[in-house]
Amino acid sequence: MDADFTDFVTAQGARLLRLAELMTGDPHRAADLTQTALERAYLRWHRIESDDPLAYVRRIIVNSYRDWWRLRRNREWSTDVVPERPDPWDVAERQAQQDLVRGALRTLTRRERQVVVLRFYADLSEAAIAAELRIAPGTVKSCLSRALGRLRAYPEFATRGESVGHK
Template sequence: MNEQDFRDFVAARSPALLRTAYLLVGDWHRAEDLLQTSLTKTYLAWRRLGEIDAVEPYVRKVLVNTATSWWRRRWLGERPADVLPEVAGPDESDDLVARDALWRQVRLLPTRQRAVLVLRYYEDQTEAETARLLGVSVGTVKSQTSRALGTLRGRLGDRTLEGVTAR
């Protein structure tokens, strides 16, 4: 088998092989890479394939084996993106530390105060809805909220509490 035979094979069977590659990897760009890699491997073995009657099943086997080795590596290679990020995202590690400190202190609050804060600020419930859910009066919700926030301000400081609750 010569090089022209390989070119003829690639021209005739590439669309069908590309569909097979797509079904193996589920992404057209990766399927094209898989097909190119498999055809390169086939080209390197092309002279030996003159002894084989079924070249296409051989190429399909190379497709499957290459896709399997890619899957085992768990590295998907470079993936093209439609839009490149212009700037790096903000560093939110300080926010995470402050939020973690806040939730540690919230867990230390009495049960009712903790429930009021969770319903009011985390679940975004109104005072009336919070009162109904807890089976207490609206005044109790207001007083428990005030006490809980006062305790948290005393433990964490106004700046930390305002920065976290604003988000």
């Protein structure tokens, strides 16, 4: 069991972390969510490894983020902005593009961000997103449409001539 789980984490860990980071917009929150999801999955690994463990862990990340978001409303948060530390191994252009995407994703609502990340990063169908988020497929479509409209209006995408929502 441990070897199978280790293989899963090795193969999918970076992808799950990136999913969480795109969803939250915060690399530290994403690392916490991913760690929580992997801990929960490990405890149930004997039951989920025969199903689709990636979908199961992805679902844990979505639910954990939703729970954190609900609890967040009842807390006070500092308004000081912590400067981002540059990653020494990233090329400047790649970092600039990542910042651009993160900034654009931050303009979306929580649900819009979840739908966009699950659709274009996790490459899920609208039906799969609906099942993952426990919402109607029509809600996924309308949410995705609104989100893509907002992203297309994002000034940096317009000036770079990039289009959002196309693979």
